[in-house]
Amino acid sequence: MTRIIPASALAAALLAGGLAATPARAQYADGGIKIGVLTDMSGGYSDLAGKGSVTAAQLAIEDFGKTVGGRKVELIVADHQNKADIASTIARRWFDTEGVDAIFNTNSSVAGLAVREVARAKGKVDVNSGAGSMALTNAACSPTGAHWSWDTHALAAGTAAALADDPKNTWFFITADYTFGHDLEAQVTRVVKAKGGTVLGSVKHPFPNADFSSYLIQAQASGARIIGMANAGADTINTIKQAAEFGIAEGGQSLGGLNIFLTDVNSVGLKAAQGMILTTGFYWDLDDRTRALAQRFGARMGGRMPTMVQAGDYSAVLHYLKAAEAAGTDDGLAVMAKMRELPIEDAFARNAKLRPDGRMVHDMYLARVKTPAESKGPWDFYTILKTIPGDEAFQPLAQSTCKLVTNP
Structure with missing residues (x-):
């Protein structure tokens, strides 16, 4: 049987590990919420993430009304160049001196795992929608970390x-x-x-x-x-x-x-x-909701349609903002608790939930790439063959090696 470590025990474990669990505050530090999109802006993964991930985050902020608890939401961006040392240096600076509350995207597993360790030590939220490594929800799982869009x-x-x-x-x-x-x-x-x-x-x-x-x-x-x-x-x-x-x-x-x-x-x-x-985990032409998001995204991206990673960034940022408002604080542990508690249903996520190990479970899709004759126009690339229910697509919680979950 899978056992989830209670919040009290988790807090004690954090203290024992040298991380003081900050008490939930009914306020937001620095006058508002500040989020960072840390992504590949110029390298091999920039096409599937990069500028498109920034655009997706901007759309989510706009859809939420640009404020949380009556306070502004600010977005900053940096290029980690797919290097662990650069990613961790930026994350540390963002958290320590620039007032960033949460980091999103971090495509590339080497960068994502480096950011995860910094965020864990600082008690800050990191939501990875770009990397695929299973370590993010196994050995490197974190009480303030989530793995959003996909994994291996x-x-x-x-x-x-x-x-x-x-x-x-x-x-x-x-x-x-x-x-x-x-x-x-x-x-x-x-x-x-x-x-x-x-x-x-x-x-x-x-x-x-x-x-x-x-x-x-x-x-x-x-x-x-x-x-x-x-x-x-x-x-x-x-x-x-x-x-x-x-x-x-x-x-x-x-x-x-x-x-x-x-x-x-x-x-x-x-x-x-x-x-x-x-x-x-996403196809722009799946239904009315995906098409609506894709049309807005495309209007800012020269007609390009969002990838699974970029649509996942939209979902992750939107859900974080909902949780931060519901929690009444930007405290990492409090916000992540609300992220696990609140339902997840948007243009990206179907039948979704955020587990204790940080895995966001949602439906995935098996697709076939169309022939040139089958395609009706630009970006009309996939035929969806079947829906893979989230509980079948992702590693069962009972098989997790995350320390936040114990399995006999």
Whole structure:
């Protein structure tokens, strides 16, 4: 049976660990709420997050009325350059000297895990909607931290499960050589083996990387039927483009898009991406609510539609503001308690809840990339194949290794 550590015990644990749990105050420090979007503004993940994540946060602030408890909401932005040291330095400065109450996005697991440790030590909120590492809700879980949009378990539960349905399938991975890539490969391997498939090998590449020729040659030589791309952003785009040059499909092998974003498909084009199976937590053309958000987003982003990460940023910021107003304070523990208590239902989140380990559980979607003939226009890229209920997509709480939850 899963047991959630009571709030009193949690507070005692925080004190024992050297973090004083600040008493809830019926006020907001510095005259209002200040939130920071810490993201990749210029690197390999800037397309799927970056400026679009900032725009999504701005939309959420506007939708909430730009104030909390009658006090203004301020937004600041910084580029972590996908580096842990830069991310932690910015987070520390924001919390210590600039009055930031909460940090959002932090795409890239190396940056996200670094920020998580700073936020935990300061008793501040961090809501990660960009990184995929399972560590964020396992070993690195925090009483003031949340993991919002997706993770590697959800990708494996959707894409890998669908691609591995044939037990005769064999796999070879091209994997980004850092926490996220290793985590994604491990999660997909777990699903493949459970379904009777075989992993023939893997090769690790640096992040970021431009030339995938040697890795694709190794993947071809393995004879694996599926080449799993355990990477993201520009690395995934480069892998797909160069795989076409190597004639991967013509040779009878398939690319497994384990972490495909809408912007990736836009970059490589439907001709190269058509038929790929992927898992996403958001698609702009899903229903009236997603289309309404996407139209407003697109009006500010030159017609671009939001990715899962960017839509998740909108949801996370909006829910944080609701919780901060309901709590009557910007105290990290008090606000996060309200975030877990309040219902989550918006343009991004369906059937959602925030668990004690910080995992925001919501429905995910298995999708197929359309052919050029099927697409009716710009950004009309996906056919939704099925809805994956959140409790099936994300790691069961009973399997969590988060110290805020105990399992016998």
